[in-house]
Each structure stands twice: as structure tokens, then as C-alpha cells.
Amino acid sequence: MLSTIIVKELKNIIVSPKFSATFAVTSLLLLLSVYVGINEYQATTRQYEAATGLVDQRLRETRSWARLSNRVYRVPNPMHVFVAGVNNDIGRTSIIDPTEQVKLTNSTYNDEPIYAAFRFIDFTFIVTIIFSLFAILFTYDAVNGERENGTLQLTFANALPRVHFIAGKFVGLWLGLIVPLLIPIVLSVVLVLAYKIPLAVDHWMSVAAIVLVSLLFCTFFIAFGICISAVTRRSSTSFLFLLVAWIVISFILPRAGVMAAGTLHPVASVAEVEGMREAFAKQIWAKHRDEMQERFRKRADEMQNMTAEERSAYEDEHAWEMMEQEDKARKDILKQIDLLGKKLEEETRNGRRQQEGLALVLSRFSPASAYQLAAMTLAGMNIDVKSAYEDALSAYRASFVTYKEKKEKESGDSGGIRITVDSNTGFKFSMGRESGSLDISEMPRFNASRFSFSGVLASALPDIVLLCAFTFLAFAAAFVAFLRYDVR
Amino acid sequence: MFRLLIEKELREIIGSTKFAVSFGVCSILILLAFYLGAANYLASVAQYNAARAENLRQLEGLTDWLAVRDYRIFLPPRPLTTLVSGIANDVGRTIEINGRGDLVAHDSRYGDEPIYAIFRFLDLDFVFQIVLSLFAIVFAYDSINGEKERGTLRLTFANAVPKAHYILAKLIGSYAALAVPLLIPLALGSLLLVVMGIPLSSNEWMRLGVIIATGIAYVGVFLTLSILLSSLTQRSSTSFLMLLVIWVMSVIIVPRGAVLLAGRAVSVPTIEENNAKKGKLNAQLWREDREAMTKFQPSSSSDPQRMASEFQKLMQEMADKRDARMKQLSDRLNEERTNAQQVQRGLAFGIARVSPAATFALATTALAGTSLDLEYLFRDAALAYQQAYAGFMFKKTGVNLSRGMIIMRTESGDPEKPKSINANELPVFTYSERGVSEVMQAVLPDIGLLLLYNVLFFAGAFVAFLRYDLR
Amino acid sequence: MESGQPVFEAIGLTKKYEDETLALDHVSFSVRAGEIFAMLGGNGAGKTTTINLFLNFIEPTEGEARINGIASHKDPLTAKRNVAFVSENVMLYPNFTALQNLDYFSRLGGKTQYSKENYHAVLRRVGLQEEAHTKRLRGFSKGMRQKCGIAIAILKDAPAILLDEPTSGLDPQAGFEFIELLRSLRDDGKSILMSTHDIFRAKEVADVVGIMNRGKLIMQKHAAELAGHDLEELYMKYIAGHIRDAA
Structure with a gap:
């Protein structure tokens, strides 16, 4: 009995012109999105390689340890093929230097705003917008449409338990809508293989998880559509309701949630925080300058009564010590600025994290948000990418600075240009020691953390569970509503 | 007769549940968009002011204008920006x-x-582009074939009703039934801006007015298209499906596809490439200059003051020369990049304009000052400011500012507490948007295109209905 | 209206579609004022095509359909001023009340002088219960909608009335009342052309009965000629092709 209903549902879907049209459109879009993703990934990789190549070249051409500064680019993530996430919104590169804070700048959209004008198409986008819309299109009249056609009465003139009917309906619709989707999905995977996108095992597992979550999301909309069609009498009503619900779920709730959080929990902007840090830096540098002047005066005082020979002898004797002293003072200040920077950074990050937490809680009332967040997290493309990367870069910066200091000390190169103008010795210009080219083979290199499936899965789990809960609720509601449905 | 037909059309749409629900949703969304836009604007202003204050505060206590570093200018938030983010x-x-x-x-x-x-x-922009266009479709997808399905078409034409009158009334009536109610929440939303104390200049009010008018024209495109398809097909389910596919294409696929296509077709030198070229030249110039510095011989080796000033003069000259050459290269590179970008954008948007949604987005973002033009405008304003800033600094310090070199002068002798600088003396950065007439000129083709789509679909619907099978 | 003048007139009416199907093959008949002509026939016999031709929904391949002497395809607007139409299964406007539907269609028919009372009166005449008059049509049953459709036709007050399966969906009581209504309209001098499957009612009310099959009018007989015959039997025989006469 159950199988009769399932087969009928399947046939009903597959022979309808609606089906061939939507199947063609979704397949096309899905393949297009993956094709675009592959191209984007390849372009990003090329750009990444060129940029890091240029950085390497510059490093090799640096002649002085003091002037050694590095720049790190975000490593392209092959999951970009399926999920763009915030990849194009956050900066691609940061300078690594003792005097500068780590900060990701030059986002793709900032550098190439033309892409920001209409944004990208990716797999998750197609699923969120198109799949859900089409799921509604096939389910809005699942129950009340049969009532309007009179087939519901006809069906229940037979000895058929209601549970069988609604279960058969669900299974039939599910198979009819989900199984065809597997065709373009498999084709996309073939496409990815054909283009030799370097996906590791963990990536593949993540891709599989994203596909499963996408199907789960579609399942939610199928269940939701059936549910609404089982609580309304007329298919035109349920269609209108579902369309409004679709707009609210996929567009309104996510945005409104985030924007409400922004209003409820404002945080300082990056520019403001930077201003604070700079104010502190200025202040401390000014103090340093005063102290330095004081020191120089003291030294000059000591030399006050010396003859020219004595003076130069004294200077030669103390030059190294003086330089050490100045250098130490300078480094101390950099450290202090760093420390304050870290503290400010931490404060804003905490504030921001709270805001983000609130925003995501609010927007997760929508299954579409839960789905998108899950997919982004699984792909390693969610908002945490920025802070995670900046943390990793900060750690790298520390090791880079240590290395640089060590090398500077070893080579005795304090950097900078020293110009001494003295009424006795005249004009002296020194450039520090230039060693031709530097041996940077031991320089620490930045290693982006490896993509780990278990890691992303763990962080995506809450969203996946939430999505399951939404689907289960919709399904249970459909079930209960149908058991009480007036079949007349 | 004609009036009767229009009246019926209006009453039929406004009396429907479909209308009540979608009008309710649209009103809430429009008001929400205005409210969130205003709130967002106020928050942005607070952020902007805080950042500016911090930026000035960090200059406090400086005693030398030459020590001014990290001076920043900020793009001020503008009210229309939050209504149409672009x-x-x-x-x-x-x-x-x-x-x-x-x-x-x-x-x-x-x-x-x-x-x-x-x-x-x-x-x-989003509310119009996605939600209202979809509702226009929901309203009108069955305007002709739905009447046929209900049998009212036969009944109507059993009377002495000319087909031309009927379709004209249908088009005008649907248009009025959709546009007029929309104006209510839009007007309320504009009022909300006033209530929330968002300062809009007359220029901005005018542009907001044109944005709304463009929005109505855009919704009209989908309305007339729906009527056209509904009079080309016999069953309303067919026309709905076709419209949905067209909607998806127009709103989602064509604009993005066009940009990606243009991105592939026209290559624009990346910022990295340009930076690398600039870095190379910079390094080379530095090497040359350093040699020149080491070769420097002061005219007298007894007067430190004179030696210092002579050296400084040399440095200044070199810096000027270096900067001139750097500027030459960077101007050339920037121009090349800008030119390539223009070609790329021309191609991308040319293709994208096939989609009314893209045309609408281009027009409204231009009107709101959030189109791609924003980037150039900000840069140009910043360039102008940079000159003013350099001029100011020259007046204050007597030297042209140079980059990449901090000259720390430590003088021995009695410290004389120097006076602090007053950061407020710095020239103020102003960002001004294009004038209404200039913007209008820029968006006129797009608005014209939207109107053309309206006229085309209107005419198409008219012709199609004259040949429509009434049975 | 002169009673001798034909109001509906089909002269050699032929309709051949583009796909070469012959929907109507040289059909000729006429209906005078104060006369009811009932077209009988199965699905696809050509009844609705005939009606469509009178309303100029399609153009004839050959011949003419005239209303009050005006060929429909030559001057459709004038022709249609003289005809009221009741279609099978009309849904009307579901968002309008019965009164609003009546008002709209009467105005469309050029009758602007009616008051609300007139509408109520007509709706009472067609037997629609009072409380439904101001309700939206959305919840109406097929029979109630049909009554509204008939009311619309009455209100147009045209000399010619075209009815396409008017009794489908009416309950026996309403069907009986409808027959009474038709009689009274005929007595007012209206000329009525109706298509129907309902042999029983056709015999009861029609002055002339025509039987159509495969696009041809294969029988046309006055009520007097039919007296004493079992119309149902006759119909079956004609359809089966046992009897042929020059229609």
C-alpha cells in the first residue's frame, strides 16, 4: 500500500512539465556555480602564487636585516569551489613586521569591487535560494491540492491508514526531488576531479558533509511544504503562505537578526581602535624622545670638558653601549605598543564575539541561516576564519620578530641611516652594514593550519543538529496536521 | 467602459487575500528597511565620529608637525548609503x-x-529587487490566463468589449493597484527618516525620490512581463513557472554571470602586480639615493648648522625627485588599471543590463552614491585632500613631506619645551557626492532602459492579447 | 422584435482548424424571438464551437453566424450587444461578492441604471438564497455560481441569450426552477440558443431540438414533431447513424 503511494508520487512528479523545467534549471545552476567556483579558485591560486613569489623575490633582494619585513597571503582554500562564505570579504594579506600590527587587508571585494556589485554564485547560494523555492513549488499543494482535485476523498474511500498516506507522500516527494539532484551533484564532483582541484581526504569528507547538509536543508523545505499544505484548505493559500515564509526564512530573518544584534550590541570600529593604539604609541614615543634627548644631553655634559681627541676616544668607547641602550629602549616601546595593541584587540574581539554570538542566535531562527552557517563552517569559510588567521599570523609574527632580532644582533646591523653632524668631526654618514644579500634560509615561514574535517565538523555540529531539529519539527507537524485533516 | 474595466481590476486586486498578505509583508519590509537603514546610519555616524576623534587625539601633545604620522581620513557615512548599500x-x-x-x-x-x-x-534595494519583483509576479502571472481558467474571459467578451480596451485597462489597473499602495509605506518610511532625525539635504531627497520612482518602474517591468506571459500562455501554472525561471535568471544569474564573464574576458592588472612594480622601482631609487648620500660632501665642515641644512636640502631634493618618479610610475599603473577596469565594467554591466534587476541595481546604487563610482570619487577626494594637506604641512614646516624616512633630530643643548601643535588646524576632509544633475545624467540610460522594458512588455502584452484565443 | 425575424442565424457555418480538423461542417439553423433552440450532442460534437462562433471567439472558415442579422465576425461588438451569455462552469471573480460580480458584468453589458434592489431581485428570481448575495464567490458551490451567471444574463436584457450547458451543476429543484425561468424569458420574447447534454430537459423546454454529431447538425425538429417520440431513443439512433436526414 505504502509503495503504491510512493510510486504514484514519484510518477506524478517526474511526468510533470514543472519537473523537467526545474530540474533543468537547478542542474544548470548547480553546475554553473561549481564551474565558477573552480575558475575562481584557480584564479585565486594563481594570484596567490604570483603574490607570494613577489614577496619571496623582495625578501631575497633585501640587503639589510633591519629592513627585512615579510608579507603573508592567505592560502586559497579549495573548498571555495563550493562555498565562498566570507572569503571575498575578509582581507587576503597582512604585513609581518615588528613595527606593524597584524591586520588582514585587501579583501577581494575591496580590491575588485566589480565583483561586489552582484556578488558570487556558489553551491550553497543555489541550495539556499533555488532548491528551497523549488521544493516549495512541488509541495505546496501536496495535501490540499489532492483535496481540491477530489483525489483525497477517492483515496480514502479505500482501506488506507492515514499514516501510510502521509508517509508515502513524504517519501515519494523526497525521492522524486532529492534523487534527481544527485545527478548534477555527481557531475559537479566529476568537474572538480577533471579540473584537478587539490582536495585532500579531509576536504572530500567535508564536501560529502556539505552535500548531506544541503539535502537535509531541502528535506526541511519538503517537510515544511507538506506541513503547510496539510494545515490549509486551499492550495492558493498555502502557496502564498509558503512564498512569504520562504522570503522571511531565506532573506529577512538572517539579515534582520544580524542587524538587530548590531544595534543591540554596538562595538568599536577598527578605525577607532587603531586610533586608540596610535594615540598611545604617539604618547610613548614622545616620552621616549624626551628621555633620549635627556640621555644625549647627559652624555654631552660628560664630554663637556674633554678635548677633541678625548671626545672621539670616549665616543668610540661608548658607541656600542649607547647604541645598545637606544636599541633596547626602542624595542621596549615596540613591545609596550604590541602589548596594548593585543589588549585592545582582545577587548574589541570579545565585544565583537558577543555581538556575533547574539547575531547568530537571532538569525538561527531561520533554517536557511543554520544551513548557510553549517556549510560555511564545514568549508572553513565562516567568520572565525578572520580571527583564526589573525591569531596564526600574530604567532608567526612573534617568531619572525625573534628571528629578525637575532639576526640583527648577530650581524650587528642596527639598521637605519646614521648621520652625525658635529662641529669637530664634520659630517658623517653611515648606512649600517649591508651584507649584499641575506641568507634567509632559516627564516621561519608561515604555515597555515591544515584543514581538518573533524575540527570543522565539531564546530558545525550545533548548526547541523539545529537543522535536523527544524526538519524533524516540520515533519512531525505535517504528520499531526494530516492525521487531523478534514479530507472532504 | 474603460473606467469600469480599470475599476474592476483595481477592486479585484485590492480585495484579494493575496494582496492583503503581500501588501502587509511589503509594507513591513519597506518600513524595516528604512528603520534599519536609519539606525545603521546613526551607528555609522557614531563610529565615524569616534574614529575621527581618536585620529585627532593621537596628534595631541605633538610638538612638531613633522612628527604627524598615521593621519587618516574617513569616508563619512551618508544616509542614502544605508538605504541602498551597493x-x-x-x-x-x-x-x-x-x-x-x-x-x-x-x-x-x-x-x-x-x-x-x-x-x-x-x-x-534588496526589498525592491527581490521581494517586490517576486510579488509583482505573484500578482499578475494569471492576469489573463487565470481569467480564462475561471471562465470570466468568455463571459466578459460575450459583451461588446473591445479587446484593446480590456488589455489596456488590465495593464493600467494592475499598475495602479500595485504602485499606489507601495507608495504608502515608502512615504511612511521617508517620514521615518525625518522622525529619526536623519539629515537629508534637498539633493538627497531628490535622489531618494528618483530611487523610489526607479523602483516602481522596475516592479513595473515584472508586472508587464507577467501580463505578457500570461497572455502568451493558456494555463496560469505554465506562465508562473516561466516567470519564476525568468525571475531567477534576472535577479540571480545574469548579473553575476555577466560580471564573471567580463572578469574572464578582460584582465585587469592586480594590485599585487602593481605594488611589485612600484616596490621594485622604489628599491632601485633608494639604492641610487643612498649612494648619493654617502657621496655627500658639505661645503664647510665646521658649521654643523649649515652642514645639517645642506644635507637636508639634498635629502629633500632627492626625495622630491624620487617621489616624482614614483608618482610617474604609479600614475601610469593606476591609469592602466583604471582603464582596464573601465573596459571590464563596461562589458560586465553591458551584459548584465539584459536583466532588469541589474539595470535597477546599477541605477539605484548610482543614485545613492554607492555604485563603483564611489571608489573613484573617494580616491579623487582623498587625492585633492592630500594636496591640501601637503600644502598645509609645507606652510607649517617648510619642507615637502617625504615618505619612508623619519628624521630624528636630537640636538644637544638646553631643552626648550616646544609648543604643542593644534591638530584642529589641519585642513578638514570633505567628501562631496556628485550633483543631482550629474547623477541623473549618469543614470538616465538605465532608467530609460527600465522604461523601455516596460514599454516593450506593455506593447508585447497588448499585441499578444489581441491575438489571444478567448475560448 | 418581429416574431418572424430570426435572432440567431447560422448559415453554412463551417470551422476548420489549422490542424485540418473539421469542427463544424456547414451547419445552418435559425432561432426566432420567443423560441428556444436546444442543441444536443456528445462531447466534441460542435456545440461549443457553434457558440464560440456566435460570440466571435473564433472566426468561421466559411458561412456566417448572425445575431439580429449582424454577422458576428464582421461586427463583433454590435453583435455582442444583442446577446447575453451563460457559460458552463463559470467561476466568476472569486474575490467579489455576488452583487459586485453582477454590478460589474451589467455595467460591462452597458446597463448602468440598475440599483442594488434590482440585483437582489434578480438573484432572488434565480433562486440564490438571500444571505449569499453579499458573500464573496470564493466559497460558492457550482450551482450557486451558475445561478449568478444566469442572473448576469438576465440583467443584460438582450434579445438573444446563449446558454452553454446551463443546467450542469444545478440540483433538481434548481433545474426545475431554471426551466421555469427559461420559459418566462421566452415569453418575454427572448430568443434562446442553448447547448445541453440533458435530453430530458431539452425535450421539456425546447421549441426546436437539434442533434449534433461530429460537427454536423444531423437532426432538427420542432417540439410538435417530436411529440410522442422517445427523444432519448431518437438521439441514440441518430448518433449511431441509423437515421439520416437533411438538416
């Missing part, structure tokens, strides 16, 4: 001013606060 959240809002050299905008909103990047903002 690329405003994608491009940098902060530029560091050094008096010379390249200007780079940093700190985009989405980059700083990626949480907003996940789902983007709910703005007026």
Missing part, C-alpha cells in the same frame, strides 16, 4: 594621508565586521 560596505573607508604617494583605502565594513558579510544588509 558596494559601500565592500570598499575601504579609511585612507592614510602622508602628503605624498599612493592612497589606499582600507577597513571595509565587511572586512572589519564579517558577521554582516554572511547575510548582508536588508536595504531598500
